[in-house]
Amino acid sequence: MDDISIIQALISEDPIRWRLLKMVRSLNLPDCWIGAGFLRNAVWDYLHGRSPSPVSTDVDVIWFDHKRCSPEEDKALETLLRGLDPTAMWSVKNQARMHVQNGDEPYLSTTDAMRYWPETATAVAVRLGESGSCEVAAPLGLDDLFGLVIRPAGKFATEKTKIYQERFKSKNWIDIWPLLTLASAPLPSIPCVKAT
Template sequence: MSAASRIGSILRADPLRWHLLDVVRILDLPDCWIGAGFVRNAVWDHLHERSASPLTGDIDVIWYDRARTEPAEDRKFEAMLRLAEPSFAWSVKNQARMHIRNGDTPYSSSVDAMRYWPETATAIAARRQGLEGFEIAAPLGLDDLMNLVLRPSPHFSGEKRAIFEDRSQTKGWFTTWPLLRRT
């Protein structure tokens, strides 16, 4: 079974995550995904042979549309998601404008934007397609995620390395997932 299929099976086996992927799918936003800890944590829990951790922090929803880059658009979709599932902190960001905040060159898509995320194992996203289908996006690959390797993305290997180091420490990943290896 491919790594993407394994991740899909992990997400499908988690009724809450599978449901939330469907809630986001119903918004019908272009190039829309749930990424970062939503996927990463589910996989790391599975690889530690335990049930899925509760969803804490933001659920990161990314989408891409050059014609709707006002932050008010994101807030509108966050409000819709809060109405559908009020128990969660939703963070919706149109990646067509996020390069400005991050000091990067413009992104060409949501998947392109993920290449600029801090860790390779975090630059993973999922989305539902239809009732049973799913898709995984991993512009930096799935090896680190599936092998419990925490490494900075190429964009965070140089001058932004301190951000990666700070995230590694403050998020408590090595305590939560003791089998994680750092590179």
């Protein structure tokens, strides 16, 4: 089974994550995914031989629409999602505006924005496609995610190292997933992995 098939099986067999994906799909937002720890943690649990841990961190809903860039729009969507499931800690961010906050050039899509995230293993996302299947986006590849490697991505390996180091310490990942290893060097340029 390849990495994408493993992700699709993990998510489709996890009733909580599947239900949350359905809720997000019901919003009909353009270029919309759930990313970061929602998927990363499930894969790391699987690789540690555990059942998926509860979705206890932010459920990072990411989408892309130049015409609806206000933070108030994202807050309204978070409120709507909390109404559907108040147990999840919803975080909604239109990636069409996030480049300003992050000091980057404008992003072209949600997947393009993920290339600027802090770690390679975190730059992953899933969504329910038109056919109801689980789609996977991994613009920095899946090698580090499945290799249990924590590696800073892009500027977090160079000019934003302090932010990366503080983030790593606060997340406590090594204690939670002891098979993880740290890598300091960024990955060479790799093509985007996107599958349905």
